Amino acid sequence: MAGVSLPEHPYDRTEATRLLCAGTYQDAAFRRRVIDELVVHQERPVAPPLGVDVLPVLAHAVRITRQESRTAGLMLIAWLGFLLSDVVMFWDSLADRGGMGAEVDLGDVFTAFYLGDDRLTAGMPMPWSQFYAFVALGLWFAHTMRAQDTDGGQAGLSAPVAKAAAGLGLVVTVCATLFAVFYWCWFLAGVLDGDVQTPYPLLFPLLIALIAWWHETNRRRALCRWLSRWTFRTTPQPELPAGPLYEDLVASISREQTAALTLYEPDSPFVGMGSPRRAWSFAMELRKRSAPPNGSDAPDTGSLSPSPDGSLIPHQNHGPLTAEGALAMIEPQLVRLRESAALTGKDRLRELEVDRFVYLPGGVGRDELLRLGGSADAHAVPADGQHDGDGRTVYDPAQVAAHLTEAVDEGGEGRRVFLRVRIGAWHEQVVVTVLVRVHTQGGMLVMEVVPYVLGPVRKDFRSVDALVERLPENWARGAVRALGHGPATGVSTALGALGTLIREIGTGWSDREADPDVPRVSLRQLACTTDLSPYQEMDVTRYIKTVQERIVNGMREALQSHGYRTDQFEQHVYQLSGGSVFVQDMSGGAVATGSHGSATAHGNAPASANGTPPRTGA
Incomplete structure (x- = not known):
């Protein structure tokens, strides 16, 4: 048979x-x-x-x-x-x-x-x-x-x-x-x-x-x-x-492995991702750039951005920035990174995968029929227990597409959409996954970046x-x-x-x-181990930093293209990348960073070239 x-x-x-x-x-x-x-x-x-x-x-x-x-x-x-x-x-x-x-x-x-x-x-x-x-x-x-x-x-x-x-x-x-x-x-x-x-x-x-x-x-x-x-x-x-x-098992597993969706338990949502690395996030107020003075012929350089040939081009304001708009600017940055790596060498970044992925709270069966579309609780079974002609299983492509469309900007606690970036290095022995989520509610921008690393298969x-x-x-x-x-x-x-x-x-x-x-x-x-070789650890660090840099570039472009100020964003990027403290305004006192840092306040300390007090640190 x-x-x-x-x-x-x-x-x-x-x-x-x-x-x-x-x-x-x-x-x-x-x-x-x-x-x-x-x-x-x-x-x-x-x-x-x-x-x-x-x-x-x-x-x-x-x-x-x-x-x-x-x-x-x-x-x-x-x-x-x-x-x-x-x-x-x-x-x-x-x-x-x-x-x-x-x-x-x-x-x-x-x-x-x-x-x-x-x-x-x-x-x-x-x-x-x-x-x-x-x-x-x-x-x-x-x-x-x-x-x-x-x-x-x-x-x-x-x-x-x-x-x-x-x-x-x-x-x-x-x-x-x-x-x-x-x-x-x-x-x-x-x-x-x-x-x-x-x-x-x-x-x-x-x-x-x-x-x-x-x-x-x-x-x-x-x-x-x-x-x-x-x-x-x-x-x-x-x-x-x-x-x-x-x-039935083959049909269910095949459907679940190809769907851009998974169910999760709140205590352990990221099953299978491996060990978490240092996550980072920031929050900033979305503030529009001021227009040039009336009658002035000088261009507003804050509303210009560099083109590929190095010249400055004006931005176009497409309205309020949304999470969908931010992710849409980050994704091309990562795609270009993959294409560039494929053209210039054998770096595993040439196989970088970018997609959007939905996490749904558990409570429905793997083959349970659901009513398509609706609300933030679209994953819930209808209260009457009946299913109309639009019933879909939780992993059905139409159902997944509906979640991706509805949840990306809702900022809900249960249903969450992430931009998922995956790199399978060392012949899939080392898997680096970076999850990105953006919030733009209440005039604020919040970005969350969570890297995970999955180690090699067991030696035996x-x-x-x-x-x-x-x-x-x-x-x-x-x-x-x-x-x-x-x-x-x-x-x-x-x-x-x-x-x-x-x-x-x-x-x-x-x-x-x-x-x-x-x-x-x-x-x-x-079946994995958590021990990485020195070369593997170096590659993991490089992949994470490269992906994060592209994410930052994409977010910067999103802010600029929608007419928002980027100075506060640059401060956050400096703090996160350098591990230092950025001081915008300060009157007197002193700042020190690092485990052995020290600082002394002087009454006649000179100002920096741009008029702001200097930063000090160890």
């Missing part, structure tokens, strides 16, 4: 998407989180995409989960066979000891398990299947402890605690390895002494290793086929399973390339690896399959009409 194909998306072939897909094979906890967020919580929209398409990530997570379930089924058959062999051997041994006509039941067999039979277990007071089960649990626990020693495993731990955890993981690994060696030494000693005359304590561990080898081979073959850096951009990614569940996810380069491996190395990892693979796949079964039951019995929710987790941010 054909599955559900994935729609195209601008970020479906990015490096970040590839690494998150690989992460579903590398980290079982991340794989389970992907399915929990996207499948189990069907009432929860996805966070705005920042260089990642989550649908291929979900497809790979579902694929490896199903592969894990098949492996767990084979492992279960092998372990049942192992246990059954113990039962049969002990049953026969008890029957031989009791002679003809002796009655043996399961209670007698399980009692004999722990008596230390010399002819079956060489005196070990437990059956071989249980002995090897302890070996498997020990190796699995050691593997889990080692897995914690990754970029994401010890996040938030202090250095001494992380070091102690790494040391504990090493101790557990050594102990588990010694216990596995003890099993094989005990078995070989029993064979050499003639106490162990059956091969099943050897055959079943080899069968478990063979199943683990098959599982690992399929996993590595998938990485080579779909997720290597050479094949990912051209190879169609796996489909999702057929059925209404995944058909990026190690997929080193793994693929070592493939294909020779059979001897693969066999040794499978023999060592087989017991741990059996336990991990069993736990994963059990969790999958519980999720399937919970999803089947859950209420599909769950309460509406908002994006809670970004898979991209869940």
